[in-house]
Amino acid sequence: MTKRIANSVWLMALLLAASAAMAQSATGVVNATLINRSGIEITFDTNASGVVLGGSGSPAATLAFGNISAFQAVGAGITRTTTATTFTVSSPFNVFVTVGGVNSPSYRLQAALQAAPGVYTYKVDAITLTTANQTIVAADTHYDLDVQHTLFLTVPFTAPAGAVSNTVNFTVTAN
Amino acid sequence: MAQNASAKIAVTVNLQSSISLVFQNNAAVGSVGFCPLTNAGTNNVDLDLGTASRAGGDSLTCVAFARLTGPARYEVSSSFDVQVQKANTASANYRLAVSLSSAPPANVVWLLNATTLTTAAQTISAAAAYGRVTEALHVQVRNTVAAGALFETITFTANAN
Numbered sequence: 047m048t049k050r051i052a053n054s055v056w057l058m059a060l061l062l063a064a065s066a067a068m069a070q071s072a073t074g075v076v077n078a079t080l081i082n083r084s085g086i087e088i089t090f091d092t093n094a095s096g097v098v099l100g101g102s103g104s105p106a107a108t109l110a111f112g113n114i115s116a117f118q119a120v121g122a123g124i125t126r127t128t129t130a131t132t133f134t135v136s137s138p139f140n141v142f143v144t145v146g147g148v149n150s151p152s153y154r155l156q157a158a159l160q161a162a163p164g165v166y167t168y169k170v171d172a173i174t175l176t177t178a179n180q181t182i183v184a185a186d187t188h189y190d191l192d193v194q195h196t197l198f199l200t201v202p203f204t205a206p207a208g209a210v211s212n213t214v215n216f217t218v219t220a221n
Numbered sequence: 222m223a224q225n226a227s228a229k230i231a232v233t234v235n236l237q238s239s240i241s242l243v244f245q246n247n248a249a250v251g252s253v254g255f256c257p258l259t260n261a262g263t264n265n266v267d268l269d270l271g272t273a274s275r276a277g278g279d280s281l282t283c284v285a286f287a288r289l290t291g292p293a294r295y296e297v298s299s300s301f302d303v304q305v306q307k308a309n310t311a312s313a314n315y316r317l318a319v320s321l322s323s324a325p326p327a328n329v330v331w332l333l334n335a336t337t338l339t340t341a342a343q344t345i346s347a348a349a350a351y352g353r354v355t356e357a358l359h360v361q362v363r364n365t366v367a368a369g370a371l372f373e374t375i376t377f378t379a380n381a382n
Contacts, residue, residue, distance in 0.1 A: 070239055070310060071240065071378060072239075072240045072241050072242035072305065072378070073377060073378045073379070074263075074265065074266075074376075075264070075322075075374050076258075076377070077265075077266070077267045077268065077372070077374050078267075078268040078358060078372070078373050078374075079372050080271070080272075080360050080370075080372075081271065081370050082272075082273065082274070082366055082367075082370075082371055083273065083368050085274030085275065085276035086276050087277065144288070144364070145275070146293075146362070146364045147368035148367070190293040
């Protein structure tokens, strides 16, 4: 009887030892889903040589020329040229376009005035703006980079003194 | 004459050591970078990372979103807890390895913490302490990746050391 008990203990010890020697593992899974969608975004950044933009880094910026005149000094970042009948102030600004979800090699940049300009002339680069979209660049390949453009405002000497404002709406389209 | 009888039952057991792995919501669940798991507390959970683009960000406020450059891409991430428990073992720690169920599309990278995941098991921790540990799942998507669903089953395996 004593021997049978001893054998049982020995057997149990063997079983426990075998269990302890077994590699233990556990697994789990995470089922993760992300929907990648296409999108394009344009934001404006202050150009180092131009007027400091209000709302720089956003898609809704302001470019305030401040007080301008044909013959008095202009503010920082503003360039002025004059002719016999008009003067023009200008400032560079940066356009930053990013795209995703589509393999687009370039983008088209268009701009339009929100309101008719009256006696004033607005240009972006060499393009005169109207209330209809004008193409500024047909195929700009510079995604994710600040691209410099320049806003020009031409004022005739005959225009009355006072506030002048308008909004330039930019549209960017992935090619 | 008194009648009696006796009997006995011999009980034996083969006690085995074991460990378990489940996923838990982090204490910060719902805040940025900590999205809720579906079926939290089990070893088979779902994680919705929302709808995202580099231009527009992510549709879910719990997803941490970042625009990355060089090359242009975006990253979404969310953290959760992995809970590994042990029983009847002298194991002091465990090795955690992770793998993807399928190779991701070109220009899509899945990472756990800073480790890029593949279909081969990657060791995340060679000797992790038992208990709860927070892990961050990241997905990086380049701008050139076509719109559509990106899905992966990420398998976590804990092996007792």
